[in-house]
Amino acid sequence: MDIKGIIPAMVTPIKDNNEINYDATEILIEKLIANGCSAIFILGTNGEFHMMNTKQKIEFTDFTAKKIDGRVPLIVGTGGNSTSEVIELSKEIISVGADLLSIITPYFIRPSSEELRDHYLEIANNLKFPLMIYNIPKLTGISVEKDILEELATNEHIVGIKDSSGELENIKTYIQIGKDKKFNVLCGTDSLILDSLKEGGSGAVASTANVVPDIVYGIYNNWEKGNFKEAEKHQEQLKKIRELFSEGTIPSVLKSFVNHTGIEAGNPIAPIRPVDEKVEKKVIEVVKYFNNSRG
Numbered sequence: 001m002d003i004k005g006i007i008p009a010m011v012t013p014i015k016d017n018n019e020i021n022y023d024a025t026e027i028l029i030e031k032l033i034a035n036g037c038s039a040i041f042i043l044g045t046n047g048e049f050h051m052m053n054t055k056q057k058i059e060f061t062d063f064t065a066k067k068i069d070g071r072v073p074l075i076v077g078t079g080g081n082s083t084s085e086v087i088e089l090s091k092e093i094i095s096v097g098a099d100l101l102s103i104i105t106p107y108f109i110r111p112s113s114e115e116l117r118d119h120y121l122e123i124a125n126n127l128k129f130p131l132m133i134y135n136i137p138k139l140t141g142i143s144v145e146k147d148i149l150e151e152l153a154t155n156e157h158i159v160g161i162k163d164s165s166g167e168l169e170n171i172k173t174y175i176q177i178g179k180d181k182k183f184n185v186l187c188g189t190d191s192l193i194l195d196s197l198k199e200g201g202s203g204a205v206a207s208t209a210n211v212v213p214d215i216v217y218g219i220y221n222n223w224e225k226g227n228f229k230e231a232e233k234h235q236e237q238l239k240k241i242r243e244l245f246s247e248g249t250i251p252s253v254l255k256s257f258v259n260h261t262g263i264e265a266g267n268p269i270a271p272i273r274p275v276d277e278k279v280e281k282k283v284i285e286v287v288k289y290f291n292n293s294r295g
Contacts, residue, residue: 005038008209065097079104164188
């Protein structure tokens with residue numbers, strides 16, 4: 001399975017009663033597809049997978065798959081700490097319409113490289129379904145080492161990796177591993193999208209696409225056409241959003257941005273708090289900037 005282009009890491013819209021807001025979800029899906037996404041990624045870090053129960057994850061996937069209706073592939077996060085837990089959830093998610101699974105490295109615990117390899121191989125060989133590895137060491141405490149990825153990349157069911165290390169050198173290492181294989185390397189750090197494309201990356205899973213999909217897609221589309229200055233311009237514009245992400249706990253700032261674009265993403269799931277008034281004012285100013293820049 002070939003994965004390339006810009007894939008929004010979709011937020012999960014939540015109502016005040018902590019139920020999923022399916023009306024807002026449908027509006028967001030249509031916005032992302034209308035702007036030209038390559039696929040949609042749900043239940044990732046910014047999708048608050050770690051805050052949702054199994055029933056919610058299955059129902060949310062089922063709804064999203066039906067609304068997408070095959071127009072673009074649906075990538076779903078099914079990661080967890082226990083190998084058997086991941087396999088069990090993944091089977092349920094596959095049954096309701098996922099096209100590809102994203103499996104984060106175990107977190108809280110820190111498995112050895114050999115244990116991590118065994119984790120992914122057992123999942124892949126049990127499911128026999130396309131999956132990609134999700135590497136985000138700043139939050140999980142571990143990173144997928146080069147030697148282990150070289151071995152995992154030879155498995156026919158492990159088709160790629162999303163790297164959110166924030167380190168271009170790490171992405172470059174992964175790209176070299178996948179170069180002669182049918183193995184996709186997706187950038188998971190929005191500030192490095194263009195740099196990773198220059199190195200031969202397949203594309204990106206981008207949270208900022210929830211807010212300005214046209215700008216984010218413009219990085220990839222202009223790169224593909226050889227319009228490098230335009231691609232750089234689009235990449236530079238993302239700084240205005242990215243610079244505010246550190247002013248709240250994930251995904252509070254992102255959800256504030258989505259809310260102020262007119263889609264009811266709601267608040268982050270407790271115990272994460274919404275952004276304070278000071279940050280919200282900054283968010284509003286950035287949204288105004290993008291609205292004005294489009295004329």
